[in-house]
Amino acid sequence: GQNIDQPTEMTATEGAIVQINCTYQTSGFNGLFWYQQHAGEAPTFLSYNVLDGLEEKGRFSSFLSRSKGYSYLLLKELQMKDSASYLCAVVGRITDKLIFGTGTRLQVFP
Amino acid sequence: GAVVSQHPSWVICKSGTSVKIECRSLDFQATTMFWYRQFPKQSLMLMATSNEGSKATYEQGVEKDKFLINHASLTLSTLTVTSAHPEDSSFYICSARDGGRDLPEAFFGQGTRLTVV
Numbered sequence: 553g554q555n556i557d558q559p560t561e562m563t564a565t566e567g568a569i570v571q572i573n574c575t576y577q578t579s580g581f582n583g584l585f586w587y588q589q590h591a592g593e594a595p596t597f598l599s600y601n602v603l604d605g606l607e608e609k610g611r612f613s614s615f616l617s618r619s620k621g622y623s624y625l626l627l628k629e630l631q632m633k634d635s636a637s638y639l640c641a642v643v644g645r646i647t648d649k650l651i652f653g654t655g656t657r658l659q660v661f662p
Numbered sequence: 663g664a665v666v667s668q669h670p671s672w673v674i675c676k677s678g679t680s681v682k683i684e685c686r687s688l689d690f691q692a693t694t695m696f697w698y699r700q701f702p703k704q705s706l707m708l709m710a711t712s713n714e715g716s717k718a719t720y721e722q723g724v725e726k727d728k729f730l731i732n733h734a735s736l737t738l739s740t741l742t743v744t745s746a747h748p749e750d751s752s753f754y755i756c757s758a759r760d761g762g763r764d765l766p767e768a769f770f771g772q773g774t775r776l777t778v779v
Contacts, residue, residue, distance in 0.1 A: 583766055594668075594755055594770040595706070639705060643766045650696060650757065650768050655705035 554578045556653035558640055563659045568630050572638050572656045574623045580645030586614050586625045587639040589655075595639055598625065627658075635660045665689055666758050668771025675746055675778055683741045683774045685756030691736040693761030696768060697729075700753040712739050736761075746778045 556576045564570040576584070583602040587595035599607055601616035601623060613626040625638055640653040665688040675681050685695060694713055698706040710726075712718040712733035720726045730742040739758075743750055753775050757768035 585767065592753075592773075592775070594773045596770075597767060600765060600767060637705075648694070648766065649708060649711055650759075650766070651708060652698075652706040657703070 554642070554644070554651050556640060556642055556651060558638075558653045558656045560654065561657045561659070563661060564630055566630055566632060566660055566662050569626065569628050570630060570658065572625045572627070572640075572658065574625070574640030574653055576621050576623070576640070576642050576653070578621075578642050578644050578651070581618060582643040582645040582648065584614075584616055584623050585641040585643070585650070586612075586623075587641060589637045589639055591637075598638075630660050632660050632662065634658065664760060664769045666692075666756065666769045666771040668756050668774055670774055671772055672775040673777070675776070677747055677778055678745055680742055680744045681746055681776060683743075683754055683756070683776075685739045685741070685758065685771050687737045687758045687760075687769070690758075690760040690762065692739070692758035693736065694759040694768075695733055695739040696757045696759075697731060697739075697741050698755045698757070700755060700773075706755060709741075743776065746776070748778045751776055751778045 586598040589595040599614035606615045611628045616623045637655045639655045667686045669684045697709045709724045710718045710720045712731050714736050718731035733739040755773040756771045759768045
């Protein structure tokens with residue numbers, strides 16, 4: 553089976569740094585995605601990791617450890633517009649499906 | 663590039679009627695399309711995976727006779743919610759995978775908010 557867990561909610565202050573964790577147990581692994589989703593809208597792509605290590609893209613970075621079944625999304629210099637849900641999604645090697653985690657709702661305060 | 667258009671963006675229907683949602687890849691060939699359902703404050707739940715020209719593969723617990731999926735071409739997949747009931751009210755989102763890319767990324771449509779009254 554597949555199990556992808558994230559914290560349900562997080563809060564942070566504008567200008568701060570926040571780390572959103574994702575742990576997964578899947579049947580095979582072919583990459584992990586992070587998406588951002590504002591209420592009532594479709595998810596938008598943030599990052600993709602298939603090898604261990606850190607991928608940096610502007611204010612957002614994503615890390616992957618395949619041996620630990622663990623990833624995190626790091627958001628720096630938080631802005632009010634970063635208030636959204638952040639979804640971790642894993643692609644299975646055998647099924648090739650994109651399965652989403654529980655999602656983390658981040659609220660940024662001034 | 664990699665644009666997915668989903669239509670309609672919202673629909674209200676009476677209980678017992680059927681609703682069809684379309685998902686089109688505008689500038690690429692979508693070898694695989696995924697249909698998700700999302701309830702308020704929850705994550706996306708995969709309903710089914712469809713490949714062009716073959717029957718859709720449904721996730722456990724999803725009624726294939728109620729949620730009819732057709733993937734007749736490489737650019738179009740449809741989801742029909744048959745005999746809709748209020749508990750089917752939800753946000754339905756499609757995503758499509760570009761068969762010509764190495765990255766297994768799926769591109770999302772805008773979503774359809776279905777309300778059954």
